[in-house]
Amino acid sequence: MKFGWKTFAPLVVWLAIYLWPVPPGLNANQWHYFAVFAAVITGLILESMPVGAVGFIGLTVAGVGGYVESDPGKSLRWMLAGFAESTVWLIVGAFVFSIGYRKSQLGRRIALLLVRSLGTNTLGLGYAVAMSDFLLAPATPSNTARSGGIVYPIISNIPRIYGSEPGPTAGKIGTYVMWTAFAATAVTSSLFFTALAPNAAALAIAKKTVGIDVSWAQWFIGFAPLGLLLMILVPLISYVVCRPEVKRSPEISAWAGKELADMGPMSRNEWIMFALILLAMFLWITGSTPDIRVPFLGSNFINATTVVFIIISLMLVTGVIEFHDIVSEKSAWEVFFYFTSLLTLASGLNEIGFIKWVATEYAKPLIGLSPPTVMVLLVALFFWIHYFFSSITSHAAAVLPVVLAVGSGIPDMPVATLALLCMYSLGLMGVISPYATGPAPMYFGSGYIGKGQFWGFGLLFGLIYFAGLLFIVLPWLTWR
Structure with missing residues (x-):
């Protein structure tokens, strides 16, 4: 060292x-x-x-x-x-899902199928790239593993088919493809609780700080009006902003078809992995919804982390992964020690009364302002201060307890709404800079998005995402 x-x-x-x-x-x-x-x-x-x-x-x-x-x-x-902490094991367990996607090659097949189906024109290709991330997101808690490890290696082959290389020819199609992939993973990271590891860490912090807790289904429903809209708009906005020179791309569809042909029919492990992911989604949604009874559970509630343990056990029994794969997944165990330490330290601030002091002191200048005004100011602070962070998790650990503590000190403040807006912003804020989230350096370093472009696109999309939080998610949460 x-x-x-x-x-x-x-x-x-x-x-x-x-x-x-x-x-x-x-x-x-x-x-x-x-x-x-x-x-x-x-x-x-x-x-x-x-x-x-x-x-x-x-x-x-x-x-x-x-x-x-x-x-x-x-x-x-x-x-x-x-x-x-169950949330820590949820994160570690969900990382193991990524191993199953990778070893079974199901993730690669999903992405190639979408490219083959939608990639005959450049705009359709953008939707294929975004949908690849969307389909992988619910069961891939690392946007670095999902976007950087699965989507990026596939789409990096596409621009060169049209002679679009890093540098002067990047604008032909490469800039559009790369930016669409990066902007889309920011949206999916906020749309699904299990699509970004810091989501679970932030929820644990919110639960310890102000007693807020939400299920997997509640998380999705709360963000869906904006998240699903952005999944439709991101490829289109990227198309307008990046202005690719190539408008049609039939060769890409043919290339994806050839890659699929080389892969052959779905293997046994792919089918098993597909079934297990469907089972996980079913249990996450129904098992955390009090009004829905799951017959074979003997109960109408099952913890999200328990679902992860069930699926991993089935992956081991069926041979989709081996125990050696879990032990050797270095990133998962680094995250285990990382999040465990961070959550314990963050909760300690609350236990010794430091957060209460912060709330009392920093709420004083806000006294007299209306709760909605204070909420907008706090969410804006939480979102845009991310320019000073290269880790979403360290951002959440450092800033979220303070924001929630200040908000809870304001009379009539809907703290649950404030907490959700902050947590929903975690994935979205990853779009604003070349270092804001795990996959950012990879797309920035690809050479297809210029330095000035990356900062400009990041600011533009950051403003769009932030406006969506205030004008779509906030009214939706208030109405519900």
């Missing part, structure tokens, strides 16, 4: 806050715990070392320091409590 300024920056942040005079209304213990939390967030933003290591070290320091529980035994139990 190389030591540089990024390695020492978290220590500098910790020391600066630790030595700073304790603000009125807080005690030294609360302030020093915040110093640890701020250092962890700094390390996550700068990626001083692997994110799992940053969170683990921060959790250890907080536990040994006894900031939340002074008794060593109770402090250890606090440190370990996050490892039993």
Whole structure:
């Protein structure tokens, strides 16, 4: 490991806050715990070392320091409590779904089928790209794995068929294809609870901070009016903005057909994976809806994480994946330590009373403003401050507790609506910059979208997405 300024920056942040005079209304213990939390967030933003290591070290320091529980035994139990969080296991388990998609090649087949069916003209190709992400999203919690690992390798072959290479010829068709894929994955990441790992982390934070909880179905229904509309509009808006020179693309459809022919008929594992994903969707929707009874469950409720365990067990029994695949999925276990540490540290801020202090202090300037005005200001802050983050998860961990705490301190504020608007914005905000979300550097580095273009497109689509939150989702949530 190389030591540089990024390695020492978290220590500098910790020391600066630790030595700073304790603000009125807080005690030294609360302030020093915040110093640890701020250092962890700094390390996550700068990626001083692997994110799992940053969170683990921060959790250890907080536990040994006894900031939340002074008794060593109770402090250890606090440190370990996050490892039993169902949302953390939901994230890890859903990563395993990606292994099934990849090993069975079902994900590749779905994308190629859509390209073959819709790719005879350039606009149709855009819809094929967007629909590929849409169909994969409910069971792929990493937009990096989904868009970067499945969709991108397929669509990166398309521009070259028309002589569209990175650089001067990128505008022929490459810019449009790449931007449509990137803009679409931002929408699907917000549309489905299980389409973006930080969604679960944010919900856990909201639940611990203000007691808000929603099911998989409730999440989808709350965002569907905007999400489904954007899935229709994104390829069209991208077509107008990117102005591809190539208008028809019959060769691409033929290429996808050839790739499918080379794959042959659906294999046994593909059929099994397809059936298991349908089963997971069925259980997520019906199992979390009180009015719908699932006959073979013996109950009308089943936790979303339990569904993941069921599907993974069936994947193992049927041979779609092997246990070795799970053990060797490095990203899943890094996320496990990363999210566990982060959620525990974030909940600690609330347990020691720091969040209550923030709410009291930062709500004072907003007193006198109407709750809707305050809500719009808080959601705007939460959305656009993402320009300063390269990780959606670290953004959620650092900013969401503060926004919810401030909102809860405003009389008559519909905190549940505020929480949902913030959580729905997590996927959408990934579109605004070349570093805003996992797949962004990949599309930015493809060479098909220029530096100026990427920032300009990101701002434009960010404004469209943000306007949709305020003018479509907010009225919908209020009406419901």
